[in-house]
Amino acid sequence: MPRMNSQHHTATRPAPGTASAPRGRAGDPARGTHHTVGEVAALAGVTVRTLHHYDRIGLLVPSGRSAHGYRLYDYGDLERLRQIRLMRELRFGLDAIEQMLDAPAYDRRGALVAQRELLEARMERTRRIIRGVNRALAALDEETEMEKATMFEGLEEFDHTQYEEEAERRWGDSEAYRESMRRTRRYGKDDWARIREEGETVFARLAELLAAGDHAAGRAAMDLAEEHRCHIDRWFYPCSHRMHGGLAEMYTADPRFTAYFEKRAAGLADFVRDAIKANAARWRNRS
Numbered sequence: 001m002p003r004m005n006s007q008h009h010t011a012t013r014p015a016p017g018t019a020s021a022p023r024g025r026a027g028d029p030a031r032g033t034h035h036t037v038g039e040v041a042a043l044a045g046v047t048v049r050t051l052h053h054y055d056r057i058g059l060l061v062p063s064g065r066s067a068h069g070y071r072l073y074d075y076g077d078l079e080r081l082r083q084i085r086l087m088r089e090l091r092f093g094l095d096a097i098e099q100m101l102d103a104p105a106y107d108r109r110g111a112l113v114a115q116r117e118l119l120e121a122r123m124e125r126t127r128r129i130i131r132g133v134n135r136a137l138a139a140l141d142e143e144t145e146m147e148k149a150t151m152f153e154g155l156e157e158f159d160h161t162q163y164e165e166e167a168e169r170r171w172g173d174s175e176a177y178r179e180s181m182r183r184t185r186r187y188g189k190d191d192w193a194r195i196r197e198e199g200e201t202v203f204a205r206l207a208e209l210l211a212a213g214d215h216a217a218g219r220a221a222m223d224l225a226e227e228h229r230c231h232i233d234r235w236f237y238p239c240s241h242r243m244h245g246g247l248a249e250m251y252t253a254d255p256r257f258t259a260y261f262e263k264r265a266a267g268l269a270d271f272v273r274d275a276i277k278a279n280a281a282r283w284r285n286r287s
Helices: 037-044 048-056 075-089 094-102 108-142 164-171 175-184 189-211 219-235 241-253 255-262 268-286
Strands: 071-073
Touching: 037 048, 037 071, 037 075, 048 075, 071 075, 075 094, 075 108, 094 189, 094 219, 108 189, 189 219, 189 268, 219 241, 219 268, 241 255, 241 268, 255 268
Parallel strands: none
Antiparallel strands: none
């Protein structure tokens, strides 16, 4: 049975043959306007089928129905849809979006600030790539060579060798390290780009949950922690939940790891560690 989203928990569907009264705010006629599913689809750039799906799963239940039973959306519904679409752009799953939007501690302003920071970081990388393209065009037009110092601006790969010597010193005798070396020797530029993108996306989504006031032991955070464990397991070495928990402790014990997370969001290192440990406990309880 579909779950009702929080903004509609106290609302009831009208009986067939009756129309819902607008819920707009006084003095703001636009907020009292209701839109059909086709109008909303056109406004938001989504399909009617998508809106029907959101309704079925309880993610976006329209506030009202017409006398003939057709869906009617008010301003609050449009606001919620905009949040959903923005989170989808940031690669959140529908279940995670519902949990965040319906969480009692959800801070819409804080979430928007975090979303803006993620988009600005993405935009800055795009700008750097565009600058490189412009330099390449200028070099072609002027029949000159590009400056080598800025030739690859915006196209830098993840530096997977940065801590290689230290890793070998600390874990060189472990099977996990040897397996990681076997796998990574085969990786090319595209593989490392994908690895970086996957890892950054998981941490960006955890930062979003933190900003939204979600709990590290909540289902959405634990699911992302499990996604991170599977990411390591898939690309580097078999990573058990116990091993993952050990890695989590390093995220707050090693200042370099802590700085990596904290530059994305204050408190993120602790949040990631706690989410990983909560996920490990969840899996222990299942066995």
